[in-house]
Amino acid sequence: MKPIRHLLSSPATLRLRSGLAPRQTRPAAVLCRRNLSASSKLCAFQPLKPQNPKAGAMSSSATTLKGQPLDKVVLDAMLRRRMFYTPSFEIYGGVGGLYDYGPPGCALQANIVDLWRKHFVLEEDMLEVDCTALTPHDVLKTSGHVDKFADWMCKDPKNGEILRADHFVEAILEARLKGDKEARGQKVEEKEVDPKKKKKAKSAAAVKLDDAVVQEYEEVLAKIDNYGGPELGELIKKYDLKNPETGVLPSEPVAFNLMFQTSIGPSSNLPGYLRPETAQGQFLNFAKLLEFNQSQMPFASASIGKSYRNEISPRAGLLRVREFLMAEIEHFVDPEGGKKHSRFHEVEDVELVLLDRHVQLSGKTETKKMTIGQAVKDGVVDNETLGYFLARIHLFMKRIGVDLSKMRFRQHMANEMAHYACDCWDAELLTSTGWVECVGCADRSAYDLTVHAKKTGAPLVVRERLDEPKVIEEWQIDIQKKKFGPLFKKDAKTVETALEATSQEQREKLAKELTETGKIVLDVDGLADGKATIDKDSVAIEFRKRVENTREFTPNVIEPSFGIGRILYSLIEHNYWTRASDGGDESRGVLSFPPTVAPTKVLLVPLSSNPQFKPAVKALSQKLRSLGVSSRVDDSSASIGKRYSRNDELGTPLGITVDFQTLQDGSITLRDRDSTTQVRAEESKILDAIKSLVDGSKNWETVASELPKFEGQEVEVVAR
Amino acid sequence: MKPIRHLLSSPATLRLRSGLAPRQTRPAAVLCRRNLSASSKLCAFQPLKPQNPKAGAMSSSATTLKGQPLDKVVLDAMLRRRMFYTPSFEIYGGVGGLYDYGPPGCALQANIVDLWRKHFVLEEDMLEVDCTALTPHDVLKTSGHVDKFADWMCKDPKNGEILRADHFVEAILEARLKGDKEARGQKVEEKEVDPKKKKKAKSAAAVKLDDAVVQEYEEVLAKIDNYGGPELGELIKKYDLKNPETGVLPSEPVAFNLMFQTSIGPSSNLPGYLRPETAQGQFLNFAKLLEFNQSQMPFASASIGKSYRNEISPRAGLLRVREFLMAEIEHFVDPEGGKKHSRFHEVEDVELVLLDRHVQLSGKTETKKMTIGQAVKDGVVDNETLGYFLARIHLFMKRIGVDLSKMRFRQHMANEMAHYACDCWDAELLTSTGWVECVGCADRSAYDLTVHAKKTGAPLVVRERLDEPKVIEEWQIDIQKKKFGPLFKKDAKTVETALEATSQEQREKLAKELTETGKIVLDVDGLADGKATIDKDSVAIEFRKRVENTREFTPNVIEPSFGIGRILYSLIEHNYWTRASDGGDESRGVLSFPPTVAPTKVLLVPLSSNPQFKPAVKALSQKLRSLGVSSRVDDSSASIGKRYSRNDELGTPLGITVDFQTLQDGSITLRDRDSTTQVRAEESKILDAIKSLVDGSKNWETVASELPKFEGQEVEVVAR
Structure with missing residues (x-):
C-alpha cells in the first residue's frame, strides 16, 4: 500500500480525493x-x-489571509455579489465552464x-x-x-447522460466507501463532497463492505488518473458500476478530443x-x-x-x-x-x-x-x-x-x-x-x-557564424540534375530527399555499390514500387573534406x-479574510490586494448625497486620474460604513471621505482598507501619500506616522 | 443616371469601385x-x-503624412519586413483573413x-x-x-470554386468594362485592380461594348451592394456571367452564415x-x-x-x-x-x-x-x-x-x-x-x-421610484391559485402567462364573457388544443385603480x-512617409507615431559593438524602465544611420547615442525621429526631456530650444 493511502481517512485528504482538486x-x-x-x-x-x-x-483546511478557516461558500457568494465573475449566459440557463468577468474581475x-x-x-x-x-x-x-x-467519456445508454469515465468510476467507488463508513458509524464530512457528486454519493446505501474490498477500492482510487479508457471500462464491468440515475451500466469509454x-x-x-x-x-x-x-x-x-x-x-x-x-x-x-x-x-x-x-x-x-x-x-x-x-x-x-x-x-x-x-x-x-x-x-x-520544420520544410533553425571554420571529412552526394531530373520526372524531388536523408554509413555502402555495379538501388517511400534505381551518370558519392563556416542548430x-484565471482566483483566496479576525463582523469580507493589482485604487466617499459635496468629489476624481490612479465615487445613500465595507469586498485599498470640514478647510481623510485607520491632512499631502502608496514607495505604516491620525472613528461617521 | 456614375471614369473612382474599398x-x-x-x-x-x-x-490618390503619393506596395513590404503583422500559419501555406501581429504591431x-x-x-x-x-x-x-x-455565395459546378456572388458579378462586369476601355484605347490603371481579380480581369478580351451596355453595366455596379441572392442569380443568367476559370455559369447563390x-x-x-x-x-x-x-x-x-x-x-x-x-x-x-x-x-x-x-x-x-x-x-x-x-x-x-x-x-x-x-x-x-x-x-x-428579455423572461429593465405616485385605472386579472393550479396542472404556468399577456381591450371582453357565461375560453399557444377554458372560480377580472410608485423602463x-485592427492599419498609413520628402532617400520609410502609441519610445544605440559601451547602455535602459519608458537596444554591427533608419520604420520617436564622449563626461545625444536633429546634454537632462516628450508635456521644438544642439550629423556619425 502506497503512503498516500494512509492519509485517506483524514477529512482534508478526503476532500482532496473526493472533490475536484486532483485533476x-x-x-x-x-x-x-x-x-x-x-x-x-x-x-x-x-x-x-x-x-x-x-x-x-x-492542504489541511484552507485559511484566509489572517489564518481564519476559509468558508468557500461565503467567499463565492461574495465574489458573485461583487461581480468579480459570473456564469456566462446565465439568463439563458448558463453554459458549464464559461464565465464572464465583471468590472472588478476584469480590472484585476x-x-x-x-x-x-x-x-x-x-x-x-x-x-x-x-x-x-x-x-x-x-x-x-x-x-x-x-x-x-483527449479525455475518456462514456454514455448512459438509458438517459443519454455523458460521463467522464474517470470521474464516474471515482464517484461511484467513493460513494460506496462513504456508505461503508456510515455503516461503520464513522464521521463523513458532507461539506467536502463535490455538490454534483452528492446526489450519487447519497444514493449509495450505508452498506458495510469487506475490509479487502475497501482496500481494493482505495487502491483503484489512488491510481484513477493512470487508467486509460479500456481499463476504466474494465473497472466499470468488474465492480458493476451502474449509474445511480438509471440503474444501468454506462457504455464502453471512448476518446473525446x-x-x-x-x-x-x-x-x-x-x-x-x-x-x-x-x-x-x-x-x-x-x-x-x-x-x-x-x-x-x-x-x-x-x-x-x-x-x-x-x-x-x-x-x-x-x-x-x-x-x-x-x-x-x-x-x-x-x-x-x-x-x-x-x-x-x-x-x-x-x-x-x-x-x-x-x-x-x-x-x-x-x-x-x-x-x-x-x-x-x-x-x-x-x-x-x-x-x-x-x-x-x-x-x-x-x-x-x-x-x-x-x-x-x-x-x-x-x-x-x-x-x-x-x-x-x-x-x-x-x-x-x-x-x-x-x-x-x-x-x-x-x-x-x-516537428513543424519536418512537416513544412521551413528552416526553423539558427545559423551561427563559427569563429573558427570547422573541417569535416564525410561522404557527400552530388546529384547531376540534368540527368537526374529526366530520370525521375515528378518523383525527382522525392528521390533527392531520400538520397539526402541517407546516413554516413549508408552512403559508404552506396558508394561501394555505385563503384561496383554502376548504379544504386534506394528504398524510397512514396514511389510506386518503393525503390529507385540511380545510375552513375546521375549521381556521384565521394568521401571528401568540407569546410563549415556556420553552425546550424534547432534551439531548445x-x-x-x-x-x-487560476492565478487570479488563487490570488483572491490568498488575500481574503473577514473582519471577524479583528473582532469585527464575520459577514464583512475584505480582499487585501496590493494596490498594484487592486481593481480600483481609491474610493471617493462624500459624507452624504448632499449636492454640496459634488464639486469637491469631482475635482478630486480628476486629480487622481491625472496622477494615473483609478478611483471610483460612491455617492449612494448607504452609510459611510456600508460603502467602505462594500469596497473592502472589492479590494479597494484606500478611501477618501469628503465631509463638511473639507468644504471649509480643504482637508480630507484617507482610510486604509486593511487597518481601517484614517489620517487627515490637506489635499495635496493626501494625494502625495496616495501616489506613494499606489506605486509602492511607501506603506500605510509610514504614511500613518507622517500624517495626523483622524480620530473620528468609522462608527461615529456612520452615526452622524 | 445618378451623380456617382459621372465619377466612374476617373481613376480614383475606378480604384474605389474596382477594388476592395466599398465593401x-x-x-x-x-x-x-x-x-x-x-x-x-x-x-x-x-x-x-x-x-x-x-x-x-x-479619395483622390492616397498620400503620406507629408503629402507624397503613398505607394501601398512599398508600405506593405515595409510592414511585413518590420513584422507589424504577418499572415498566420504562413509556413503551412497561410489561411485567408488570419494575421498575427509581430512585436511592433502587438505593442502598437x-x-x-x-x-x-x-x-x-x-x-x-x-x-x-x-x-x-x-x-x-x-x-x-x-x-x-x-x-x-450571412452573405450570398455561389459555386462553380465544374471546379467547385466558391465565389462570393456580389464580388463575382462585380469582377466580371468590371473586366468587361475594362476590355471595352482598352478597345476604345483608354488608359486603364493596372495597379488599381484587386490582385485576386486581376486574373479574371485580364482574361477578358479587349472587346468594345455598345454605349448602352456600358451604361447598364455601370448602373448594375453602382447598385451591386443592394442586390439580394436571387437578384444576383438573375444578373448572372441575364448577362451570361461565366467563370473565366472554367467557362461555365456558377450555381444559384445561396446564403452563407x-x-x-x-x-x-x-x-x-x-x-x-x-x-x-x-x-x-x-x-x-x-x-x-x-x-x-x-x-x-x-x-x-x-x-x-x-x-x-x-x-x-x-x-x-x-x-x-x-x-x-x-x-x-x-x-x-x-x-x-x-x-x-x-x-x-x-x-x-x-x-x-x-x-x-x-x-x-x-x-x-x-x-x-x-x-x-x-x-x-x-x-x-x-x-x-x-x-x-x-x-x-x-x-x-x-x-x-x-x-x-x-x-x-x-x-x-x-x-x-x-x-x-x-x-x-x-x-x-x-x-x-x-x-x-x-x-x-x-x-x-x-x-x-x-428581445433577450422576451426570450428568457429575465427583467432587463430599470425600476425607478417615482417622485409622485401614479394612479392607474385598468382591467386587472386575479388568479385563484388554489383552483387554477389543479385545473391546468403542468400547463398552469403557460396559461397564466397567456392570461397576463392579454391587452386591456381583451380583458374588457373577457370580463364580459366571464360575467355572462361564468367562464372564459382563451387561445393559448402550447396547449394540446390551443385553447384553455377557465371558470369564474379560478379567475376574476376587474376594472379598478392601481397606484404605481415606480416606473419601469427598458433603457436605450x-x-x-x-x-x-482597422484603426491600427489606418493609423499606420496616416503616419507613414519617406525621407524623399526631405530630399532624402525614398527607400527610407518613417512612421511618425505620437510617442503615446509608438511601439517603442526610445532606441538605445551604442556607437559600435565595442564592449566598453555595454555598461552605460544597460544603465540607461534600466533608468528608462524605471521611468516607465519602453526602450530597445540595437547593438548590432550595422551603421548608426542604418540602425536609426530601421527604427524610423518601426516608428520609434527618440534615439539615444552612447559614444566615447559619453564614457568621458556622461553626456548623451538625443535624436528626434521626425526631424533627425539631435541635442546633447548630461544624462539627467536628457532623461527629463524624454519623460516630457513621452508624456506629451513638451514637443521636440521646445526640447531642441532648451538643450544644446548636437552638430555631429547623422552621416558623420555613420562615417566614423
Missing part, C-alpha cells in the same frame, strides 16, 4: 504538453497521480496582465506576438493535439480548431522572430491570449473553464553550452520552496527552501535558464500579492513529463481545493520546432506558461 | 447590426451603396487599447466586462444573427458559435451590471475582445479579417427626456467634420465642419448622448495620432440603418483603399434588451463600436 491542479497548457508525451495514453487528466503523494499532506485581470507584461516582456525585451485562436487542422495535427488531446472544432471559409474544406494553447503560433513564427531579433540568440517570444478546451463536464468555477486567458513565454536557447543565462546572477539568491521529484518518488511531500543558485548548482533544477525563469516566476507572484507561504514549485516526475522534456516545474498555489498548478515551466527541448525552448 | 469600409460590428434590420435581405456587405455617393469624390495594438481604456473606461467609470467568445446558439438566434448574419460554428460540451447537443460582436455578452449581463452600479442610471459597460466572422474570401489585409479585436461600449440611457448627457457641455465646442444623410441623399459628398453643440442643436445629430460620444471618438482619434484631415463622420441614411436604430454615425478614415469605417456609433434603441443603448 484541476494542472493548467491547460501544461496538461496539453504532457498529454502529448510518447505515452500511448490519451490524457488530459492523468496528472496528480498516485506516485505523487503531495496533495494529501499539504487587466492589472495582473499589465504587471506580467512589465515584469516579463518589457524587462527582458521579449518579442510579444498576438496570434489567432483559429488554427487550421494541419498545424495541430503536426503538434500532436489532433491525435492525443478536447479541442473545439470549426470550419474556416465557406466550403468545409479547411477544418480548424480553436487553439488549446498559444504556444504553436509562436513556434510557427520562429524564423521571422529570429530575423526581427537580427538573428541574435537567445531571445524569447511572449503571447497573451485566450485558449480553449472543450472540457467534458467542468464544474470547478474559474479553475477549470472552457475559454481561458493564458500568458506564455517561449524562450529560445542554444542547447549547447549548458543553457546558461546571462542574468542568472541577478536572481541566484532568490529562495524558492521546492518539492523535487526524488522526494515525491519516496512518497513524501516535504519541501526544501533553497536559493535557485544552489538548486542549479546541486542539479536539483536542470539548468540556469530554467532556474532563472523559476526565480522570475517567484518574483512575479510576490509582486502581485500571492501569499508566498502558500506557494511551492513542484517538479514533474520522469514519467509525468513529455518524452522530449528534460525538466519541468510547476508553480503551485494552495487554495481551498488543494494545490493548484498555476504556472508550468518546462524545458520543451527542440520538439516543436523540429524553455516555456513558462501562465494560467491567468 | 470593406464597414467594421464588422456595424455591419452586423445593420444586417439585422427589418429588411428581408441577407446582409453583410450591402453597405456603401449607390445612394451613398460619398467615396468617389473624396496594446498602446491603442491602453489609451482607449483610459480615454473611455476610466474617464467615465464605465463597467468593463470580459465575456466569452463561445456563445450558445439560442443567444444568437434571439439576437437575429443565426437567421440573418458568417459565424464560425462549433459544439460546446461532449455531446453535440449544444451548438454554439464564436461571437461576431462583443455586444451580446454585455446585454445579457445588463441586470447584474445595473445592480453593480447600485441601480443608478445612466451607465455604460465596455468590452475589449476578439470577435469572429467567417468571411467568404477575405483579401484586404488587416481591413477584412476573420478574427479581430473589437472595443465596444454600451451606454444605457433612459429613453425619456431627450437622452441628455451630463458632460455634454465639456465637448460641445469640439468641431467635427460631418457628412450628413441629407447631403448624401442629394448625391453629394460635401462635408460640413461644425461644433457638436451646434449639430445637436440643429438636429443634425439626434441627441446629446450620441453627440457626446461622437465628440469623444473624435478626441480619441486625435489622441492616438490619426490625421484629422483624413477623418469624417458619416451618417447612415434611413434605409441603411437597422429598423430599430434612430441615428447612426460612422467615424471613417481615409486610406489608400478609400474611406474605411473604423468606428460605428449607433443608437440601438431598446432592441437588444427587449448608445453603442460606440471600435474595430481596433
Whole structure:
C-alpha cells in the first residue's frame, strides 16, 4: 500500500480525493504538453497521480489571509455579489465552464496582465506576438493535439447522460466507501463532497463492505488518473458500476478530443480548431522572430491570449473553464553550452520552496527552501535558464500579492513529463481545493520546432557564424540534375530527399555499390514500387573534406506558461479574510490586494448625497486620474460604513471621505482598507501619500506616522 | 443616371469601385447590426451603396503624412519586413483573413487599447466586462444573427470554386468594362485592380461594348451592394456571367452564415458559435451590471475582445479579417427626456467634420465642419448622448495620432440603418483603399434588451421610484391559485402567462364573457388544443385603480463600436512617409507615431559593438524602465544611420547615442525621429526631456530650444 493511502481517512485528504482538486491542479497548457508525451495514453487528466503523494499532506483546511478557516461558500457568494465573475449566459440557463468577468474581475485581470507584461516582456525585451485562436487542422495535427488531446467519456445508454469515465468510476467507488463508513458509524464530512457528486454519493446505501474490498477500492482510487479508457471500462464491468440515475451500466469509454472544432471559409474544406494553447503560433513564427531579433540568440517570444478546451463536464468555477486567458513565454536557447543565462546572477539568491521529484518518488511531500543558485548548482533544477525563469516566476507572484507561504514549485516526475522534456516545474498555489498548478515551466527541448520544420520544410533553425571554420571529412552526394531530373520526372524531388536523408554509413555502402555495379538501388517511400534505381551518370558519392563556416542548430525552448484565471482566483483566496479576525463582523469580507493589482485604487466617499459635496468629489476624481490612479465615487445613500465595507469586498485599498470640514478647510481623510485607520491632512499631502502608496514607495505604516491620525472613528461617521 | 456614375471614369473612382474599398469600409460590428434590420435581405456587405455617393469624390490618390503619393506596395513590404503583422500559419501555406501581429504591431495594438481604456473606461467609470467568445446558439438566434448574419455565395459546378456572388458579378462586369476601355484605347490603371481579380480581369478580351451596355453595366455596379441572392442569380443568367476559370455559369447563390460554428460540451447537443460582436455578452449581463452600479442610471459597460466572422474570401489585409479585436461600449440611457448627457457641455465646442444623410441623399459628398453643440442643436445629430460620444471618438482619434484631415463622420441614411436604430454615425478614415469605417456609433434603441428579455423572461429593465405616485385605472386579472393550479396542472404556468399577456381591450371582453357565461375560453399557444377554458372560480377580472410608485423602463443603448485592427492599419498609413520628402532617400520609410502609441519610445544605440559601451547602455535602459519608458537596444554591427533608419520604420520617436564622449563626461545625444536633429546634454537632462516628450508635456521644438544642439550629423556619425 502506497503512503498516500494512509492519509485517506483524514477529512482534508478526503476532500482532496473526493472533490475536484486532483485533476484541476494542472493548467491547460501544461496538461496539453504532457498529454502529448510518447505515452500511448490519451490524457488530459492523468496528472496528480498516485506516485505523487503531495496533495494529501499539504492542504489541511484552507485559511484566509489572517489564518481564519476559509468558508468557500461565503467567499463565492461574495465574489458573485461583487461581480468579480459570473456564469456566462446565465439568463439563458448558463453554459458549464464559461464565465464572464465583471468590472472588478476584469480590472484585476487587466492589472495582473499589465504587471506580467512589465515584469516579463518589457524587462527582458521579449518579442510579444498576438496570434489567432483559429488554427487550421494541419498545424495541430503536426503538434500532436489532433491525435492525443483527449479525455475518456462514456454514455448512459438509458438517459443519454455523458460521463467522464474517470470521474464516474471515482464517484461511484467513493460513494460506496462513504456508505461503508456510515455503516461503520464513522464521521463523513458532507461539506467536502463535490455538490454534483452528492446526489450519487447519497444514493449509495450505508452498506458495510469487506475490509479487502475497501482496500481494493482505495487502491483503484489512488491510481484513477493512470487508467486509460479500456481499463476504466474494465473497472466499470468488474465492480458493476451502474449509474445511480438509471440503474444501468454506462457504455464502453471512448476518446473525446478536447479541442473545439470549426470550419474556416465557406466550403468545409479547411477544418480548424480553436487553439488549446498559444504556444504553436509562436513556434510557427520562429524564423521571422529570429530575423526581427537580427538573428541574435537567445531571445524569447511572449503571447497573451485566450485558449480553449472543450472540457467534458467542468464544474470547478474559474479553475477549470472552457475559454481561458493564458500568458506564455517561449524562450529560445542554444542547447549547447549548458543553457546558461546571462542574468542568472541577478536572481541566484532568490529562495524558492521546492518539492523535487526524488522526494515525491519516496512518497513524501516535504519541501526544501533553497536559493535557485544552489538548486542549479546541486542539479536539483536542470539548468540556469530554467532556474532563472523559476526565480522570475517567484518574483512575479510576490509582486502581485500571492501569499508566498502558500506557494511551492513542484517538479514533474520522469514519467509525468513529455518524452522530449528534460525538466519541468510547476508553480503551485494552495487554495481551498488543494494545490493548484498555476504556472508550468518546462524545458520543451527542440520538439516543436523540429516537428513543424519536418512537416513544412521551413528552416526553423539558427545559423551561427563559427569563429573558427570547422573541417569535416564525410561522404557527400552530388546529384547531376540534368540527368537526374529526366530520370525521375515528378518523383525527382522525392528521390533527392531520400538520397539526402541517407546516413554516413549508408552512403559508404552506396558508394561501394555505385563503384561496383554502376548504379544504386534506394528504398524510397512514396514511389510506386518503393525503390529507385540511380545510375552513375546521375549521381556521384565521394568521401571528401568540407569546410563549415556556420553552425546550424534547432534551439531548445524553455516555456513558462501562465494560467491567468487560476492565478487570479488563487490570488483572491490568498488575500481574503473577514473582519471577524479583528473582532469585527464575520459577514464583512475584505480582499487585501496590493494596490498594484487592486481593481480600483481609491474610493471617493462624500459624507452624504448632499449636492454640496459634488464639486469637491469631482475635482478630486480628476486629480487622481491625472496622477494615473483609478478611483471610483460612491455617492449612494448607504452609510459611510456600508460603502467602505462594500469596497473592502472589492479590494479597494484606500478611501477618501469628503465631509463638511473639507468644504471649509480643504482637508480630507484617507482610510486604509486593511487597518481601517484614517489620517487627515490637506489635499495635496493626501494625494502625495496616495501616489506613494499606489506605486509602492511607501506603506500605510509610514504614511500613518507622517500624517495626523483622524480620530473620528468609522462608527461615529456612520452615526452622524 | 445618378451623380456617382459621372465619377466612374476617373481613376480614383475606378480604384474605389474596382477594388476592395466599398465593401470593406464597414467594421464588422456595424455591419452586423445593420444586417439585422427589418429588411428581408441577407446582409453583410450591402453597405456603401449607390445612394451613398460619398467615396468617389473624396479619395483622390492616397498620400503620406507629408503629402507624397503613398505607394501601398512599398508600405506593405515595409510592414511585413518590420513584422507589424504577418499572415498566420504562413509556413503551412497561410489561411485567408488570419494575421498575427509581430512585436511592433502587438505593442502598437496594446498602446491603442491602453489609451482607449483610459480615454473611455476610466474617464467615465464605465463597467468593463470580459465575456466569452463561445456563445450558445439560442443567444444568437434571439439576437437575429443565426437567421440573418450571412452573405450570398455561389459555386462553380465544374471546379467547385466558391465565389462570393456580389464580388463575382462585380469582377466580371468590371473586366468587361475594362476590355471595352482598352478597345476604345483608354488608359486603364493596372495597379488599381484587386490582385485576386486581376486574373479574371485580364482574361477578358479587349472587346468594345455598345454605349448602352456600358451604361447598364455601370448602373448594375453602382447598385451591386443592394442586390439580394436571387437578384444576383438573375444578373448572372441575364448577362451570361461565366467563370473565366472554367467557362461555365456558377450555381444559384445561396446564403452563407458568417459565424464560425462549433459544439460546446461532449455531446453535440449544444451548438454554439464564436461571437461576431462583443455586444451580446454585455446585454445579457445588463441586470447584474445595473445592480453593480447600485441601480443608478445612466451607465455604460465596455468590452475589449476578439470577435469572429467567417468571411467568404477575405483579401484586404488587416481591413477584412476573420478574427479581430473589437472595443465596444454600451451606454444605457433612459429613453425619456431627450437622452441628455451630463458632460455634454465639456465637448460641445469640439468641431467635427460631418457628412450628413441629407447631403448624401442629394448625391453629394460635401462635408460640413461644425461644433457638436451646434449639430445637436440643429438636429443634425439626434441627441446629446450620441453627440457626446461622437465628440469623444473624435478626441480619441486625435489622441492616438490619426490625421484629422483624413477623418469624417458619416451618417447612415434611413434605409441603411437597422429598423430599430434612430441615428447612426460612422467615424471613417481615409486610406489608400478609400474611406474605411473604423468606428460605428449607433443608437440601438431598446432592441437588444427587449428581445433577450422576451426570450428568457429575465427583467432587463430599470425600476425607478417615482417622485409622485401614479394612479392607474385598468382591467386587472386575479388568479385563484388554489383552483387554477389543479385545473391546468403542468400547463398552469403557460396559461397564466397567456392570461397576463392579454391587452386591456381583451380583458374588457373577457370580463364580459366571464360575467355572462361564468367562464372564459382563451387561445393559448402550447396547449394540446390551443385553447384553455377557465371558470369564474379560478379567475376574476376587474376594472379598478392601481397606484404605481415606480416606473419601469427598458433603457436605450448608445453603442460606440471600435474595430481596433482597422484603426491600427489606418493609423499606420496616416503616419507613414519617406525621407524623399526631405530630399532624402525614398527607400527610407518613417512612421511618425505620437510617442503615446509608438511601439517603442526610445532606441538605445551604442556607437559600435565595442564592449566598453555595454555598461552605460544597460544603465540607461534600466533608468528608462524605471521611468516607465519602453526602450530597445540595437547593438548590432550595422551603421548608426542604418540602425536609426530601421527604427524610423518601426516608428520609434527618440534615439539615444552612447559614444566615447559619453564614457568621458556622461553626456548623451538625443535624436528626434521626425526631424533627425539631435541635442546633447548630461544624462539627467536628457532623461527629463524624454519623460516630457513621452508624456506629451513638451514637443521636440521646445526640447531642441532648451538643450544644446548636437552638430555631429547623422552621416558623420555613420562615417566614423
